Amino acid sequence: MRIDPDSTVDLSAQIAKAIRDAIIAGDLIVDQRLPSESELADHFHVSRPTVREALKRLAAQSLIRTQRGAAGGAFVNRLRFEDAYAQQVTTSTLLLSMNAVSFDVACEARYALERACAPLSAQRRTPDQLATMRAEIHRQGQPGLTDEAFCASDVTFHRALVDGAGNKVLSYQLAGAVEAMQPLMNMITFTARSREEIVALHTDIADAVEAQDAPKLDAALIKLEAYTRLLAHSVVKSRENRAAEKEHKTA
């Protein structure tokens, strides 16, 4: 592990990269203890604060964890699916909000991925996952539910569907797509009528999953995607109308 002190790049960034590369290459294995901060400082010929900045960078990516006290130090962290989920969701959310990704593009991606899981889910879903889907459908039918709670339930429903595929890698990938959509979905105000429609579509999906009928499940997802986009478009349209009215009044 070496760095170039003459580079214009931050020393802490270089050190972080060196250690990260060593982890990726397998030179540092899971739960292995890194040298202490002082030792690393000596090794790289930098001060301790600089080493610390590098370690914090790695900690931010969940690549290491630190422990205080004697026999403490920085350890190579086993990257868990749960940690990766969280990062993925944050990144995806910001990506969508900062790059003005249109509802249509995000929606298309999300349902394309979800439909990729569907055949596997129809085949493998556990009774437990099916029960979760049914429970969420029931919740979505409750009257006094806020829009936010409705969206949250929607996410839980779809995650159960995705998890039904019984493939952790798929679940991880989908976590980003499904949860990152939530802020966009939250823009939609669900009328009683549209909720009713969505609950019906969700019921179709759950029925198809229960019957392990992949083609029927695919068809139901296509219908749900179409309806979701329809709702979003009407929101956009009504906003434009309101903006136009305002414009008219001012003029």
Add this chain to the structure above:
Amino acid sequence: MRIDPDSTVDLSAQIAKAIRDAIIAGDLIVDQRLPSESELADHFHVSRPTVREALKRLAAQSLIRTQRGAAGGAFVNRLRFEDAYAQQVTTSTLLLSMNAVSFDVACEARYALERACAPLSAQRRTPDQLATMRAEIHRQGQPGLTDEAFCASDVTFHRALVDGAGNKVLSYQLAGAVEAMQPLMNMITFTARSREEIVALHTDIADAVEAQDAPKLDAALIKLEAYTRLLAHSVVKSRENRAAEKEHKTA
């Protein structure tokens, strides 16, 4: 933005979280300048090194960028798809290698996602993307190619296919799945015979994409997935055999 000095959690982690939350909530917008390190130190009642550690954490996630000099400082970074790709690939790669994800599970996830892109790609692929696919197929047919170069070309081929869907969100999601598989694929030694077979399957895929024939494309991908798994299984088997032989010799 506030922190709890009595919490057992690192101050730098708390500060990073506070700023991150502000960014996610939209309180800090893209390209907005954060207060200087000294000002942040005053605001949070901590020292400058502590603030710096927090900022490095955010920099590691590409949430901010820093600039030296007068009028410099930390700025909220527009998270670009390219930055997100890189992070996603690193995370996915480590996730697979550290959690002993089996080849079958990773392969299933990858092809499920890829098949999700396929219909869109068949519909929208540009001549450019098609040309890339053809070029990579040609390269894969060259004799003296190393296994690594063959795998790299394979990745480029599949990325062109995925990008053909013309949906940046999909491309981003798939980047992780396709590239993270590479280390696993690198375990396979490709014989001349198997390369020939893969080139033939890739040609089927390119043909289907050119003809914009989605069902044919899907069928070709299914065949490629089956063949890839077959190859991987034979590798695993031959390894087991070798291990068993060794065991036998020792005994």
Add this chain to the structure above:
DNA sequence: GCGAGATTAAATGTCAGACAATAAAATGTA
């Protein structure tokens, strides 16, 4: 010999203050 409590040591977490390096802005000059 052994267990409980006190001590020690090693490590990270935090702080204060300083200087170096950088780059934009302000200033001076032809």
Add this chain to the structure above:
DNA sequence: TACATTTTATTGTCTGACATTTAATCTCGC
């Protein structure tokens, strides 16, 4: 005005210190 110079604000880095945490070790009574 155009260009060179100086100033200034800011990050990057260093030194040295102290606080806090925690495991290991030691001590002592039984």
